[in-house]
Amino acid sequence: MKVRFWGVRGSIPSPGRATNRYGGNTSCVEVRPEGAAPIIIDAGTGIRKLGKSLMEDALGDGKGTCSILISHTHWDHVQGLPFFSPLYRAGNQIHIFARQRDMHLEAVFSQQHNAPYFPVPLAAMQAEMSFHELIEGAQFDIGKARVTCARLNHPWVAIAYRIDVDRATVVYCSDTAPFSDMLLGRDFIERPSFGTLPPGTRDELAAMRASVIALARNADLLIYDTQFTPEEYASRPHWGHSRPDDAIEIAREAKVKRVCLYHHAPLRSDDENDAILAHCRELVQGDSFELLSAYEGLEIALGDGK
Amino acid sequence: MRIRFWGVRGSIPAPGPETNRYGGNTSCVSVTTAGGKLVIIDMGTGLMHLGNTLMAREFGKGAGHAAILLSHAHWDHIQGLGFFPPVFIGGNSFTVWGPGGSPKVLEDILEGQMDPNFSPLQTLKNFSATFDVRAAVCGTAFEAEGVHVIAHENPHGATSALSFRLEEAGKVFVYASDVGYPETGPTDAAIAHYRGADVLLHDTTYRPEHQATRRNRGFSSYEDACAAAIAAKVKRLVTFHYDQDYSDDDVDEIVAACQKKLQSHGISVVPAREGDELEI
Numbered sequence: 001m002k003v004r005f006w007g008v009r010g011s012i013p014s015p016g017r018a019t020n021r022y023g024g025n026t027s028c029v030e031v032r033p034e035g036a037a038p039i040i041i042d043a044g045t046g047i048r049k050l051g052k053s054l055m056e057d058a059l060g061d062g063k064g065t066c067s068i069l070i071s072h073t074h075w076d077h078v079q080g081l082p083f084f085s086p087l088y089r090a091g092n093q094i095h096i097f098a099r100q101r102d103m104h105l106e107a108v109f110s111q112q113h114n115a116p117y118f119p120v121p122l123a124a125m126q127a128e129m130s131f132h133e134l135i136e137g138a139q140f141d142i143g144k145a146r147v148t149c150a151r152l153n154h155p156w157v158a159i160a161y162r163i164d165v166d167r168a169t170v171v172y173c174s175d176t177a178p179f180s181d182m183l184l185g186r187d188f189i190e191r192p193s194f195g196t197l198p199p200g201t202r203d204e205l206a207a208m209r210a211s212v213i214a215l216a217r218n219a220d221l222l223i224y225d226t227q228f229t230p231e232e233y234a235s236r237p238h239w240g241h242s243r244p245d246d247a248i249e250i251a252r253e254a255k256v257k258r259v260c261l262y263h264h265a266p267l268r269s270d271d272e273n274d275a276i277l278a279h280c281r282e283l284v285q286g287d288s289f290e291l292l293s294a295y296e297g298l299e300i301a302l303g304d305g306k
Numbered sequence: 307m308r309i310r311f312w313g314v315r316g317s318i319p320a321p322g323p324e325t326n327r328y329g330g331n332t333s334c335v336s337v338t339t340a341g342g343k344l345v346i347i348d349m350g351t352g353l354m355h356l357g358n359t360l361m362a363r364e365f366g367k368g369a370g371h372a373a374i375l376l377s378h379a380h381w382d383h384i385q386g387l388g389f390f391p392p393v394f395i396g397g398n399s400f401t402v403w404g405p406g407g408s409p410k411v412l413e414d415i416l417e418g419q420m421d422p423n424f425s426p427l428q429t430l431k432n433f434s435a436t437f438d439v440r441a442a443v444c445g446t447a448f449e450a451e452g453v454h455v456i457a458h459e460n461p462h463g464a465t466s467a468l469s470f471r472l473e474e475a476g477k478v479f480v481y482a483s484d485v486g487y488p489e490t491g492p493t494d495a496a497i498a499h500y501r502g503a504d505v506l507l508h509d510t511t512y513r514p515e516h517q518a519t520r521r522n523r524g525f526s527s528y529e530d531a532c533a534a535a536i537a538a539k540v541k542r543l544v545t546f547h548y549d550q551d552y553s554d555d556d557v558d559e560i561v562a563a564c565q566k567k568l569q570s571h572g573i574s575v576v577p578a579r580e581g582d583e584l585e586i
Binding site for chain 2: 019073075101118155240
């Protein structure tokens with residue numbers, strides 16, 4: 001399979017000279033099993049250009065299929081969907097997977113598409129769309145690919161995906177806070193808190209961490225939310241994002257082959273990202289895994305079809 | 307009035323080297339009035355950068371106030387609000403004027419953006435700054451930060467967008483983005499709204515050949531913008547709201563085409579570029 005990054009940014013797109021090399025589009029990764037339909041993870045603004053590229057194949061003829069796995073429905077993970085060209089072509093089949101919400105997923109996605117926010121309602125999409133509701137722990141197949149889900153520590157809950165196909169594994173863990181300081185869920189949390197957690201909360205976080213490590217176990221590629229520097233995390237543990245150190249720690253325990261820093265903060269310049277990458281590479285000199293930082297256009301071949 | 311461009315792109319932010327010169331952020335313009343006050347027009351992703359600048363001033367201390375004029379609620383005109391740092395500082399206050407016909411409808415529209423499915427903020431009520439939301443009634447002038455403002459409703463695809471005429475100390479600035487005139491061109495009512503402006507900022511999303519195949523989307527070609535500028539006898543035209551697929555070179559062509567059309571009418575052309583300022 002091939003894994004290609006179309007959007008690597010968190011929170012909000014960040015155009016401008018300072019982000020030219022890593023890219024300013026929000027989260028979107030394409031996983032392309034050998035000879036099979038694309039599996040897309042997240043639909044941030046990066047999915048717009050991916051959509052254009054897919055229109056050169058079966059999706060452009062109205063004969064294509066693709067699956068979109070959504071980590072969670074915060075804007076930076078769905079805002080590109082109305083600009084995904086294959087939706088506007090009759091005959092295409094688009095499967096959208098996301099965690100179960102209080103209302104049906106189709107209703108959630110309709111909110112983004114409908115008046116007064118966007119001119120073309122979801123019901124007017126020409127492609128046939130189907131919505132698949134997931135919960136953490138779910139396991140299912142997309143063609144020859146096996147997909148497994150685990151819960152992440154993020155406001156209103158995000159899920160991580162493991163995709164096993166072509167004798168290789170990619171794991172996508174974005175967005176998540178570390179599993180140490182705060183348990184993030186449905187409540188709005190206004191300010192940080194550090195310190196002793198109630199035993200129930202501590203156990204829940206430990207279980208979540210263990211399930212993420214199990215999900216990432218022996219992966220060929222682990223893509224991990226590293227939006228924050230340690231200094232930023234210290235004032236924002238309730239925002240639901242991690243530091244590079246957290247990614248490295250999970251990569252070590254899960255014994256992955258590569259870990260990729262991802263979901264860069266919007267105002268992080270290319271030079272700052274370079275410095276973070278260089279620093280992290282020093283930290284993992286004694287480790288057996290490779291450490292990368294995601295940029296738009298980065299393509300990694302894994303397993304069969306390498 | 308001093309006008310500054312924070313986001314000049316239409317529909318969706320367009321990052322990448324090909325948009326470096328004009329910028330890839332979605333619609334946001336600030337107007338510093340002759341009286342030193344602040345009026346913000348539209349809340350695309352450019353708003354985040356305006357907000358970061360404002361934090362160095364009274365907004366960083368919770369003592370800031372501004373008016374926000376909203377043309378319509380499509381994403382590219384509101385998506386910056388949750389990333390506007392001054393909203394997280396208690397004591398700051400904003401008066402928002404926009405469409406919807408009633409303050410309740412407009413507030414619900416803004417609230418929908420903060421829905422917990424989509425935003426970790428979960429509700430506008432979690433902002434520390436206060437918002438006074440008002441409905442802009444077309445044709446009825448209102449005062450925003452000492453500026454006399456008149457709103458006009460232009461067709462925009464299946465919906466409409468407000469254009470705003472700002473008058474202060476005898477100077478006139480008109481903001482008219484997201485405008486899809488009938489095939490006959492700018493309407494008489496629109497021309498009257500723009501009449502004699504010192505600066506007309508107008509939607510120039512498309513080259514004519516692209517507009518022809520996408521007329522239902524409700525955007526102007528540069529020809530529409532030039533026709534409006536000529537008919538309304540404005541002094542300067544600002545090109546704005548460039549299509550997300552247009553590179554800087556494509557936008558250069560739009561600007562050059564406008565200059566060519568307007569030269570003989572004595573109307574100068576100012577291309578909106580992120581970070582540029584314009585004094586009226």
